[in-house]
Amino acid sequence: MTRPESIHLDHNATTPVADEVADAMWPYLTEHWGNPSSSSPGGVRARGAVDRAREQVAALVGAHPDEIVFTSGGTEANNLAVRGVAAVATCHAALTSSVEHPATQAPLAHLREQGWRVHELPVDAASRVRLEEVPMVPLGLGTLILAHNETGAIQPVADFAEQVRSAGGVVHADAAQAVGKVPVSVEDLGVDLLSVAGHKVYAPKGVGALYVRRGTSLAPVLRGAGQEGGLRPGTENVPGIVALGAAAELAGSLLDSEGPRQAVLRDLLWDRLAHAIPNLRRVSPAEGCLPNTLMVAAPGRVGAEVLEEIPHLAASTGSACHSGVHSPSTALLAMGVDHDTALGALRLSLGRSTTRDDVSRAGDALTAALSG
Numbered sequence: 001m002t003r004p005e006s007i008h009l010d011h012n013a014t015t016p017v018a019d020e021v022a023d024a025m026w027p028y029l030t031e032h033w034g035n036p037s038s039s040s041p042g043g044v045r046a047r048g049a050v051d052r053a054r055e056q057v058a059a060l061v062g063a064h065p066d067e068i069v070f071t072s073g074g075t076e077a078n079n080l081a082v083r084g085v086a087a088v089a090t091c092h093a094a095l096t097s098s099v100e101h102p103a104t105q106a107p108l109a110h111l112r113e114q115g116w117r118v119h120e121l122p123v124d125a126a127s128r129v130r131l132e133e134v135p136m137v138p139l140g141l142g143t144l145i146l147a148h149n150e151t152g153a154i155q156p157v158a159d160f161a162e163q164v165r166s167a168g169g170v171v172h173a174d175a176a177q178a179v180g181k182v183p184v185s186v187e188d189l190g191v192d193l194l195s196v197a198g199h200k201v202y203a204p205k206g207v208g209a210l211y212v213r214r215g216t217s218l219a220p221v222l223r224g225a226g227q228e229g230g231l232r233p234g235t236e237n238v239p240g241i242v243a244l245g246a247a248a249e250l251a252g253s254l255l256d257s258e259g260p261r262q263a264v265l266r267d268l269l270w271d272r273l274a275h276a277i278p279n280l281r282r283v284s285p286a287e288g289c290l291p292n293t294l295m296v297a298a299p300g301r302v303g304a305e306v307l308e309e310i311p312h313l314a315a316s317t318g319s320a321c322h323s324g325v326h327s328p329s330t331a332l333l334a335m336g337v338d339h340d341t342a343l344g345a346l347r348l349s350l351g352r353s354t355t356r357d358d359v360s361r362a363g364d365a366l367t368a369a370l371s372g
Contacts, residue, residue, distance in 0.1 A: 004361070004365075005361075007312060007313050007314065007365075008351065008353070008354075009313065009314060009315045010315050010349055011292060012149055012152075012292070013316055014199045014200070015199060015200060015201065018202040018203075018247060021202055021204075021243045021247045022243075024242055024246035025240070025243035028238050028239040028242050032045050033046075033238075036235070036236050037227065049238060049241070049242050050236055050241050052245060053246075054066075054068045054070075056244075056249045057196065057244060057245055058211075059249070060179065060184070060252050061185065061194060062184075062185040062187055062188070064214065067186075067211055067212055068209050068211060068212075069212055070228055070232065071208045072206055072208060073197050073205070073207065074176040074195050074196065075103040076221075077196065077197070077208050077209060078103040078104050078107060078174055078195050079103070079107045079221055080210050080221050080231065082111065082141065082143060082172065083111075083221050084218040084221060085141045085172070085217075087219035088218065089140035091139060091169070092115060093119070093137060093138060093139050093140055093169075094117070094119070094141040094142065095135070095143075095167075096120055096121070096142070096143050097121050097123060097155070098120040098122055098123055098330075098334040099127050099148060099330075099334050100145050101145055101174055101176070103174070104174050108143070119135050123334055126151070126153050126288070126335070127148050127285075127331060127335045128153055128155055128156065128285075129160065131159055136167075137167065138167055139167040140169055141172065142163075142170070143171075143172040144160045144172075145177075146173045146175040146177070146189070147175070147181070147182070148177070149177050150295055150318060150329060150345075150347055151283055151285070151295050152284045152285075152290035152292070152295065153288060154288045154289060154290065157173050157190075157191065158189050158190050161189060161190035161191050165190065171190065171193070172192065172193040172194070173189060175195055175196060176195055176200050179196050179200070180200070180247070181258075181290050181291060181292060182255075182259060182291070192212070192213040192216045193212055193218075194211040195208065195210055196210070196211070201247050201248065202250065202251070203240070203243045203244045203246075203247035204243050206237065206240055207237055207244045210231075212229075212231065218231060254352070258352055260291065262351070262354065263291035263292075266291065266293070269359045270296070272359070273296060273370075276363070276367040277367060277371060279298070280298055281297045281299070281341060282295075282296055283295040283297050283318070283332065290349075292351065293348075293349050294347075294350075295345055296348070297342065297344045297345040297346070298341075298346075298370050301344040302317075302344060303317030303344050304326060306344070306346065306369045307346070310369050312365070313362055313365055313366070315346055316346070317345060317347070318343070318344075318345025318347065326343055328343050332345055
C-alpha cells in the first residue's frame with residue numbers, strides 16, 4: 001500500500017529554508033569564510049555581507065540598520081531584551097501577559113528570583129491581553145508577544161507600549177511568529193526592543209535578531225569581545241546572518257500576496273472541518289489573527305492521539321506529555337478553555353508551500369480521525 005504524501009501544517013514550529021535563502025548563504029559556507037572582524041580581504045567581504053543583511057532585516061521591520069543586533073535566534077533575543085534591560089533598570093517591576101512564550105517566561109522567572117515584581121495581565125477568550133487591568137505603578141520593563149504562537153492572535157502591542165512608556169518602562173515585543181507573516185513596524189508599535197527568529201521566516205535555525213531602538217539602555221548577557229555593538233560578543237555567524245537578510249528581503253516582497261493567499265486556505269480548512277465535525281471549536285480568533293494559523297479543539301479527544309492516527313500530517317497540539325500523562329496548554333487554560341477541550345487542541349499552521357490540495361487532504365484526514 002502506498003503511503004500518503006506528507007502534509008506540513010506546522011509552519012509555526014519551523015519553516016523550510018527557502019531556495020533563495022540557501023543560494024544566498026551557500027558562498028559564505030564554502031568560498032567566503034573570512035572573519036568579519038578581520039581586516040583581510042576575506043574579512044572585509046564578510047563584514048560587507050553582514051552589513052547588507054543588517055540593512056535587509058532593518059527594512060523588514062522599519063528600523064535603522066544600526067538598530068539590528070544579530071543573535072543565535074529568538075530565544076537569545078528575548079533573553080537579551082529582558083535580562084539586558086533588567087541589568088540597567090532602576091525600577092524592578094515588569095509587565096507581561098499570562099500567555100507568553102517560554103523564551104520570555106523563563107527570563108522573567110529569573111527576574112523574579114532577583115527580586116523583581118512581575119505582573120501578568122490576564123487574557124480574554126481570544127488570548128488577547130486585557131489592558132484595562134494594567135496596574136498603575138512605575139515599571140522598568142514591559143514585554144508582550146506580538147502574535148501568539150499557538151492561537152495566532154495578534155496582541156494590541158501599540159496600546160500596551162503606550163501604557164508601559166507612560167509608566168516609565170522599556171517596551172519589548174516578541175515578534176518571532178509575526179515577522180514575515182504580517183506587516184511589522186517598530187515605529188507603529190512604539191516598541192524599544194523587538195525579537196526576530198530566523199527559522200520562523202524561512203531562514204536556517206540558529207540565527208535571529210533583536211531590534212534595539214537608538215538610545216535604549218541595554219546590558220549584554222554574554223561577555224566577550226565587542227561584536228554587535230558590544231551587545232552580542234562572539235564571531236558572527238556570517239552564513240546564517242546572510243541567510244536571515246535574504247529571508248527578510250524575500251518575506252517583504254511576499255507580504256502582500258502570501259498573507260491573503262494563506263488566509264483563504266486557512267478559512268477553507270476551517271469551513272471543511274466545521275461542516276464535518278459539529279462539536280469542533282475554533283480556538284484561533286476569526287479576526288486579528290495570523291493569516292496562516294488555525295487552532296481547533298475537539299472536546300473529549302487528545303490532540304496528540306489524533307495526530308498519531310495521521311502520521312503523514314505534521315501539526316502541533318495544545319498539550320504536553322510527561323510520563324505518559326497529557327496536560328493542556330497553560331495558554332489555553334488562561335483563555336478560559338476547559339481542561340478536556342484544551343487537551344483536544346490542534347494547531348494547524350500553513351506556509352508558502354501549502355496548496356489547496358494539501359488543505360483538502362488534511363481536512364479529509366482530520367475528519368476521519370476526529371470522527372472515529
